[in-house]
Amino acid sequence: MNLLSDEILNKYIDGELDEDLLKQVETRLNSSEAERKNYYALKRVHNELSDLQEDNVSTNFTSLVMSGLGKKVSVPKGQKAFVFSISSFIVLICLGIIGYVAYLIFSTYTPPAESVQVTETAKNVSNGLISELTKMFSGKNLSIIGSVFSLGILITGYFFFEHQRQSKANLSS
């Protein structure tokens, strides 16, 4: 007669057998020395595994974790400089455009006569602003602005990919 399979013995150890099978297994274990030896060896493994001891981490582990919790992810210095230079460039372009528009408005502005009302003045200024913006973003000017932005994007892209390449090189070295 074949020995009880390890699967059945494992289930027996874990208490997963139904009542009928449980009785059969117990009968076999009581009547056969070979069965008992096989079962005992498996049971011994189970007992030894139950007594496995956990390993210990270093003594300052908890304090290391706790000190790491408050920290935000630090941005590398090089990356900070890169982001700063790109954002400065974009801000400068925007300031340039705003300054240029303001210059055009105020250079065409004529002080109102004393009799003219304030609302008329506001109307003139807003009309001037609209006309200057229309002039600026139409025809030849639009092409120039587009070119400046495209150049800006190209330069930004170049620095961005260069920075990425250097970061990868640093990581692999």
Next chain:
Amino acid sequence: MKKLSDQEILDSVKLGNQSDYAIIVDRYKNKAFSMLKRMLRNEQDAEEVLQDCFIKAYNSLNSFKGEAKFSTWFYRIVYNTALTRISSKKRKTENEMTSIEDHFDLKSDYDSKVPETNDMSKFIKDTVNRLPERYAVIINLFYLDELSCEEISKVMNISVSNVKVMLYRSRSALKDLIVQKNLVEEIL
């Protein structure tokens, strides 16, 4: 003194008592470390990954809704982070992460690697450390962390029956080894 449950501690942490998280760290650090050591087979890596896991768990606490036990959720983070570390180290995970159908033969694989000893406990511990990662993780979670097969299946994202098959296979392989080495004393 009453031992606080994980959920009570986590509620306190979520309310802003960050220092209470140290209780959770102390509660799980050694067990999770044992599991990582068996997976990564390097103490330093295991400790580094474990630190990342605790920080990752802390940062994701809001996504932990308490539907499962914290231990299951946390060990899932640990297991997945360890797998990522293993693959990033370009180890041959396909070979080491033996699939359930793969031939599992401790006798031939570990016969020469496990030092000769008459101490059964030491022998079993050494052999468990040499089990393929998934088998070692199951042994660790089942015996050290006392997780049920259902909980282990959630941690490892495999079926419960696969967990049982792997658990039984590990025990049987260990049993065959101790019988072969005559480490089991005669009781009959």
